[in-house]
Amino acid sequence: MRREPSILHLDLDAFFAAVEQRDKPSLRGRPVVVGGTGGRGVVATASYEARAFGARSAMSTAEARRLCPPGTAFLGGRFAAYRRTSEVVMGLLRELSPLVEPLSIDEAYVDLAAGGHDLSLAAVTALARDLKDRIAEATGGVTGSVGVATSKSLAKIGSELDKPDGLTVVPPGAELDVLHPLPVRSLGGIGPVTAERLAQISVKTIGDLHRLSLVDLTSLVGQAHGAGLYRLARADDDRPVVADREAKSVSAEETFARDLTDPARLAAEIEALAVRVGSRLQRSGTSGRTVTLKVRRFDYSTLTRSQTLAHALDEPRQIAEVAQRLLAGVDRSGGVRLLGVGVSGLSPYAQGDLFAERDPEPVALVVDEAPEPETVEPPPAVVAWYPGQDVVHAELGAGWVWGSGLNRVTVRFEGPRTAPGPVRTLAADDPDLAPGDPPDWTG
DNA sequence: TCTGGGGTCCTAGGACCC
DNA sequence: TCTGGGGTCCTAGGACCC
Numbered sequence: 001m002r003r004e005p006s007i008l009h010l011d012l013d014a015f016f017a018a019v020e021q022r023d024k025p026s027l028r029g030r031p032v033v034v035g036g037t038g039g040r041g042v043v044a045t046a047s048y049e050a051r052a053f054g055a056r057s058a059m060s061t062a063e064a065r066r067l068c069p070p071g072t073a074f075l076g077g078r079f080a081a082y083r084r085t086s087e088v089v090m091g092l093l094r095e096l097s098p099l100v101e102p103l104s105i106d107e108a109y110v111d112l113a114a115g116g117h118d119l120s121l122a123a124v125t126a127l128a129r130d131l132k133d134r135i136a137e138a139t140g141g142v143t144g145s146v147g148v149a150t151s152k153s154l155a156k157i158g159s160e161l162d163k164p165d166g167l168t169v170v171p172p173g174a175e176l177d178v179l180h181p182l183p184v185r186s187l188g189g190i191g192p193v194t195a196e197r198l199a200q201i202s203v204k205t206i207g208d209l210h211r212l213s214l215v216d217l218t219s220l221v222g223q224a225h226g227a228g229l230y231r232l233a234r235a236d237d238d239r240p241v242v243a244d245r246e247a248k249s250v251s252a253e254e255t256f257a258r259d260l261t262d263p264a265r266l267a268a269e270i271e272a273l274a275v276r277v278g279s280r281l282q283r284s285g286t287s288g289r290t291v292t293l294k295v296r297r298f299d300y301s302t303l304t305r306s307q308t309l310a311h312a313l314d315e316p317r318q319i320a321e322v323a324q325r326l327l328a329g330v331d332r333s334g335g336v337r338l339l340g341v342g343v344s345g346l347s348p349y350a351q352g353d354l355f356a357e358r359d360p361e362p363v364a365l366v367v368d369e370a371p372e373p374e375t376v377e378p379p380p381a382v383v384a385w386y387p388g389q390d391v392v393h394a395e396l397g398a399g400w401v402w403g404s405g406l407n408r409v410t411v412r413f414e415g416p417r418t419a420p421g422p423v424r425t426l427a428a429d430d431p432d433l434a435p436g437d438p439p440d441w442t443g
Numbered sequence: 444t445c446t447g448g449g450g451t452c453c454t455a456g457g458a459c460c461c
Numbered sequence: 462t463c464t465g466g467g468g469t470c471c472t473a474g475g476a477c478c479c
Binding site for chain 1: 470471472473474475476477478479
């Protein structure tokens, strides 16, 4: 917590819907819902007119259609337009300070102290008013709500207090007076699950939260989360405004209009997702070592499978190959509702820089582990493995062999998930591994 | 026609290494 | 032969945010 109200938080009001109403005068004053318009779509943003009928973000579009009157506009979204408008606003923020931290397309923190401003209450209030005016003018009428306070958490809470088109400056010293009457849900990091857990012990407001001991809080919600909430309830927040945060992962996912079962179709969807992820990685000049597959099944049960490789990837074909392998270990019976592909463990260097010159010889390993006899045969299986590279995955009937690491290989015989085979980790000099002929090599 | 898509951070257990 | 602890990496899942 700073001595002066030098952190500003801006939140654009019903942003996607506001851009639509700006660009289409016929929509002004009418309920507008932006989001997925298909059978499985959800609401991204509802205009304030639509909120009056109960439409909300994250609600299924089907439900929003039931709630809103005839004449409501349901729009699929024009992200290029939102992006352009967002850039105009972020540009205005960067005129205030070099330290601007975007949180999303429609939200950002600004460190006013780094901008060399007069930080008196009156000056900061005037600055915020002026900013709001300039945003509305530069965007053609999109409004934003602003909070200014001595910390990030209070600035963000401030911008929520007076929406839309609001302005709240929390005077230094008044932080706890503002905080304590609010519901715990106002605090960043308290969602439905944590709120419910707190409600069970009659903790409803941030003031109630303030009365809990650190031990009680951490035993309720975990170490890191509990310690964080303990501090936030005391307005004890010294998190700095950080510009230029590096992305930690890149992913793409798709919910299908109807659940998929056809293996060829699933494989094609994986390819398409890998292309989206890989091209974004390549455009940003990054690559990553861990590939994650996300599968949502017909019954909405969701699981992830990941594999970390010895080297970073950015090529769609290679990303897809890993993802296809991961998918093979997942039970798809009953249908797949959603597939997702992600890459994490990002590093700024594209793949191949360090090891491109060397073309290692494959080592053939004979694995004498007997797999599930009814699903895989015959043992022993032969696996080709490049030392220092990812291990390669030879398909073994209905099972799979894979692994990772610089000097070892993990061999996993995996049938249906309901009956996984044994798992062994074998060192390169393991006596159980004898030289053998490399298998057909397709990688 | 219930429940998107893009992220971040944390936890917990197991393997592995010293 | 038994018994450790600490740290890191990996995997899977979950809460949360916009």
